Amino acid sequence: MGEQALDRARTQLEAARSQLEAAQAQERQARNALGYTELRAPTDGVLMEWSAEPGQVVAEGQPVATLAQKGAHEVEVALPERFGSQPPLRGEAISSDGSVVPIELREVSGAADPVSRTFRARYRLLTADPPPLGSVVQVRLPQPPVEGWEVPVGAIDERGAGARVWRVREGRLEAVPVEVLSMDQRTARVRGPLQAGERVVAFGTHVLREGMRVEERSP
Structure with missing residues (x-):
């Protein structure tokens, strides 16, 4: 075989190898694409919802089904x-x-x-x-314990260094420091040294002072 014939044979062999590698790459891509068309559940369960249609192209990470394990x-x-x-x-x-x-x-x-x-x-x-x-x-469910005391929002007096309410004891006023936990348009929940059944002034706290004598009246 002459030198020219040998070169042609080598060139044809390289071309054939290139074509084979290209065909193998296309086969791998086709296998990968085929794998993407199959959905496999990670565990056994019941299919609750299906949100995709056959042939639909979905984005990466897009949910297509809901499985109850x-x-x-x-x-x-x-x-x-x-x-x-x-x-x-x-x-x-x-x-x-x-x-x-x-x-x-x-x-x-x-x-x-x-x-x-x-x-x-x-x-x-x-x-x-x-x-x-x-x-x-x-x-x-069991309800969580309710913290603090509920008072009318008008009972909160913030004229001093912090919030307080005015407690009535033996006909006189006593300032009780409190921490306001929550508040809406009608009531406030506070935390402080109050006791169940004690009475506090609900309105007009801006004019009250320590030891002021008050008279309780039934509504």
Whole structure:
């Protein structure tokens, strides 16, 4: 074989190798693309919702289905902010038919939702016969202890170094320093050395002074 013929053969061989490598790369891309068309659940469960259509192109990370994992059923609760991030460990779930199921806390979010100001919590249903998946149930939880005392908002006197209320003792006024925990248009919740059943002045605190004699009248 002449030198020229050998060079042509080498050139054809290199071209064939390049074509083979290109074809193999296209095969790998096709296999990858085929793999993207298959969705595999990480665990066994029940498909609750499907939000995509066959042939639809979805973005990376876009949810296309909701899967309820096999195992103990749970109920999700949006807890009011007064529960904080430490809700009750146990409670009850009441189904639409009136049946009561004990529940146990599994997880709770570490921060309140910035819009609803609620904490998302999940409770495990402690029963062998739970309500059907997707059911709406009523959850009954022990209420957190209420801190402080509720007084009319007009009882708060802030003329001094801090907030105070005026307590009536034996017909005379006594200033009681308090910490205002919360307040709305009608009432305030305060913390301070008050006792159940004690009376405080509800209005006109801006004219009161220590030891002033007052007379209580029934409404």
